[in-house]
Amino acid sequence: MNDLEQSRQTLQETMNFMAALAAGIEPVIGRGAxxxxxxxxxxxxxxxxxxSQRTNDLETALAEVRxxxxxxxxxxxxxxxxxxxxxxxxTKGEDGSEEILLVFRDCMIRxxxxxxxxxxxxSLCYMMYGFFAGALEAIMGRRAELAIIHAGENACLKCLxxxx
Numbered sequence: 001m002n003d004l005e006q007s008r009q010t011l012q013e014t015m016n017f018m019a020a021l022a023a024g025i026e027p028v029i030g031r032g033a034x035x036x037x038x039x040x041x042x043x044x045x046x047x048x049x050x051x052s053q054r055t056n057d058l059e060t061a062l063a064e065v066r067x068x069x070x071x072x073x074x075x076x077x078x079x080x081x082x083x084x085x086x087x088x089x090x091t092k093g094e095d096g097s098e099e100i101l102l103v104f105r106d107c108m109i110r111x112x113x114x115x116x117x118x119x120x121x122x123s124l125c126y127m128m129y130g131f132f133a134g135a136l137e138a139i140m141g142r143r144a145e146l147a148i149i150h151a152g153e154n155a156c157l158k159c160l161x162x163x164x
Contacts, residue, residue: 110151
């Protein structure tokens with residue numbers, strides 16, 4: 001087994017542990033488990049991105065988040081999604097906010113949840129939403145939210161909103 005395979009196996013074992021922990025804690029804590037996980041993920045994302053290049057450009061910031069994920073061995077690949085129903089890749093609100101749709105294909109959280117048999121959209125998903133928002137906030141200096149539009153077996157579609 002090469003180093004990459006060993007690292008991936010170690011990560012998968014850790015993620016299986018996390019899925020088991022989430023499955024056990026969610027019924028006990030209830031809806032608060034997602035909020036706690038989001039907060040923890042947001043703090044971690046901000047810490048991981050504290051030395052990242054700062055930018056006001058959303059596409060550059062997303063590239064920097066990719067770098068943060070890669071540097072910290074997080075297997076969570078995403079790409080921008082531009083449906084024909086949207087006039088542009090990034091839409092701007094009247095309040096100065098920006099929105100972009102993102103597709104997440106290779107997601108270590110989703111893979112672990114499926115392997116463990118636990119449903120998506122729970123505390124582990126919220127932890128990663130928080131991580132993503134925290135990293136983006138550290139890079140852009142603006143509040144960010146990542147909301148799920150669709151959770152599927154092969155990919156998830158999310159809407160990223162960066163506030164003015």
